[in-house]
Amino acid sequence: MPALLPETTTPVESALPESALEGLGTRPFGVYVHVPFCATRCGYCDFNTYTAGELDSDSSPQSWLEGLKREFDLAARVLKAPPAVDTVFVGGGTPSLLGADGLRSVLDAVRDTFGLAPDAEVTTESNPESTSPEFFAGIRDAGYNRISLGMQSAARHVLKILDRVHTAGRPVAAAEEARAAGFDHVNLDVIYGTPGERTEDLQASLDAVLAAGVDHVSAYALIVEEGTALARRIRRGELPAPDDDVLAADYEMIDRVLASAGLRWYEVSNWSTSEEARCRHNIGYWRGGDWWGAGPGAHSHVGGVRWWNVKHPARYAASLAAGKSPAAGRELLTDEDRHLERVMLELRLSEGLPLDALDDDGRAEARAAAAEGLLDQSALDGQGRAVLTDRGRLLADGLVRRLT
Structure with a gap:
């Protein structure tokens, strides 16, 4: 966590x-x-x-x-x-x-x-x-x-x-x-x-x-x-x-x-x-960029810090009118958190995830997934990227767990 x-x-x-x-x-x-x-x-x-x-x-x-x-x-x-x-x-x-x-x-x-x-x-x-x-x-x-x-x-x-x-x-x-x-x-x-x-x-x-x-x-x-x-x-x-x-x-x-x-x-x-x-x-x-989320319940992320606002519009407006932050909570992402999120999100993209973003066990799982038809073997061998196949897209969530 x-x-x-x-x-x-x-x-x-x-x-x-x-x-x-x-x-x-x-x-x-x-x-x-x-x-x-x-x-x-x-x-x-x-x-x-x-x-x-x-x-x-x-x-x-x-x-x-x-x-x-x-x-x-x-x-x-x-x-x-x-x-x-x-x-x-x-x-x-x-x-x-x-x-x-x-x-x-x-x-x-x-x-x-x-x-x-x-x-x-x-x-x-x-x-x-x-x-x-x-x-x-x-x-x-x-x-x-x-x-x-x-x-x-x-x-x-x-x-x-x-x-x-x-x-x-x-x-x-x-x-x-x-x-x-x-x-x-x-x-x-x-x-x-x-x-x-x-x-x-x-x-x-x-x-x-x-x-x-x-x-x-x-x-x-x-x-x-x-x-x-x-x-x-x-x-x-x-x-x-x-x-x-x-x-x-x-x-x-x-x-x-x-x-x-x-x-x-x-x-x-x-x-x-x-x-x-x-x-x-x-x-x-x-791709892990920065954004400020404004408004009731909005989430923000800047440089590995994530926070979220109170949900109710009245409480949101009242906090700001009183000169207070509307944030309800906040967390500092660890290196492990950021690695998990990178794999989970970039793997869903058509260009896939660089293999060097994975550890040795993750790369071994990627090779096994390619053999099972879940990752594109040619992208794995030629570009060093884990790219989902058509079948892999249907099973992406489970594949993330394997690669991390």
Whole structure:
């Protein structure tokens, strides 16, 4: 387990150790902004989100934005000489509920505190139902250059099980509106393995994705999280649990269909039409970069120190209004922790993991995995890299345990 740091070292004022600040700016640096607001709660979602009925006046978008600006001021003091931001990702929740003006204010706050690198990637997630041509034009003008839309499925009955409220055809229309507004980079999120989803339902979703003409797709197997409405329905026997064999077959189908249309995998759950279309912000996570996560429940990482904020928007805003850090906890990653995370994350990338990142036992396991068809033998021999095969992608989690 990572070493927990004393509460007194939670990032306030100048609390990050000098060792964490060494090299700041030489590694990719991103900013993640968590928007905790949603119009409704999806049955499968366990993210830190709140509907209007779950919050009081102390948890308004305005108080959240004021807290966000105060946290950025804190970041400037903690980082001492904050580098220009390479990537921004506004996630949630439902950032598009802020509207174009609200999202402009968010990006202006990032720009005022850190500055943006000339080629910065700036992404916001959006729910298709809370977007419009005017919305996309407004955020494009504000400086956003990448959109991620939550589609999940094109089948009405699947959306109903997931408690998604958008109409089945709206994500495709939203993607087309985003492209018309000048967004070259548009992602659609897909969830597969929902109880009741048939092969033809997944095919219809993939057909819709391709019809939308997007340059990036993220596809995630449904995970039943404890405490969600979906978990309760499965526990009561109203719905079957996702089947691992079905999930594997679905994944293979997704990869086959997307590859045939020119979308190639670059991370186990992500496909793009080109290297330029890849999500640079997420690549920063996978390659151990630095980022400041702002907002309720957001996580940060700088130079081997990781911390996370309190979850409730009212407590978050109140802490910052009182001049206190919103951090709820913090840990210092050991060399062993960082090694494990490097193997776990880089192995999921299409270029794989350098063999010299493994110890002797790990390299022996890599050779054994290649003999079993889980790693690409030619990449292992020729480039000295552990690269997942198609079969290896299905078994990546277990392979990580073997290599570490």
